[in-house]
Amino acid sequence: MASVTHNFMKLFRGSSGGTEATTPQAAPKLLRRSSSLGELSRQWEADSPLCVLDLGSTSAANIRFFTERSHKIYSEDLLVASTDPNLATKDEQGNRILDSRRFLADNLVYPAAHFDAVLCWNLPDYLDESLVRPVMGRVWSVLKPGGMMLAFFHTKDAGPDSPCYRFHIVGKDTLEMQPIVLRRETRRGSAGAIHTSINDGFRLQRVFNNRHIETLFRDFASIKFFLARDNVREVLVVR
């Protein structure tokens, strides 16, 4: 328990908080207890098979966790998908943005009301600003009424170097977290181009305050905050 607490406090402090430097070969896995996951996991015990969408990095542990319980799981890494250079465009002021329409034409393409649960993890904090609202709107539409979505948000005390994590479910309310280090060649784009420029992890794009979070999820029926002792708020929203 002590080591869990130690790891718990170590997370999300950013470089100024003394997070240990990691290399791709030695990316440590840290345990974290998650109250929102604990609440969401009550659904996993349902008799009927559920349809779950994991928007984080591909995780064999998560796939095993859900398939062992006879649920269907879909995996789609939206952060990696957002690195497609073909998405880059400019707004009316000439600022660089990502083309959300194009992004949603290739990603999150599912029938309406298809999923019982969506795992966003810390996606909104690391996703490009121009994609956050459109993506959350699409998530709303693919969730069944009454379906739940889990998301984590950093607080203002988190440093800009707070690492982006890969989340593995290892228990009803326990996550194993591993800093994401991208490899040089990530994937092939829809136009056939191979993306080769990425060799670092994702950067924290912004910090949402509670009001921003409520606004982001205003179309959802309810929102529940779980305050943790580290610099993270866990949010569970219900469509």
Added chain:
Amino acid sequence: MSAPMSADLAQIGKSVVIKGDLSGSEDLYVDGQVEGSISLKNNSLTVGPHGQIKASVEAKGVVVQGKLEGNVQASDRVELRKSAVVTGDISTQRISIEEGAYLKGKIDIQGRAEKAAGK
């Protein structure tokens, strides 16, 4: 990385491009490009690190080190190595995914009984 050597292993090298339907009764190693469909019902398909497959795949076992775009139906197991980039739905009995592999799609794990019933 060189292809595994075996007497019953057919190989498609890096410079080979195939468009059409592939079927056979021996294991297949693809390090080139294949577009169409691949059917190896009682054998395994290995997509090498340079392999680029744009096809539906039906095999006993599938190992991916390169890129695969299409649905995969494996009667035994699927292995996604760390360099794998897979876009498509996977239906199999067992799956292993190395850290770093990219997968976009549905994963359907079917038990032997389920398979026999054709569900």
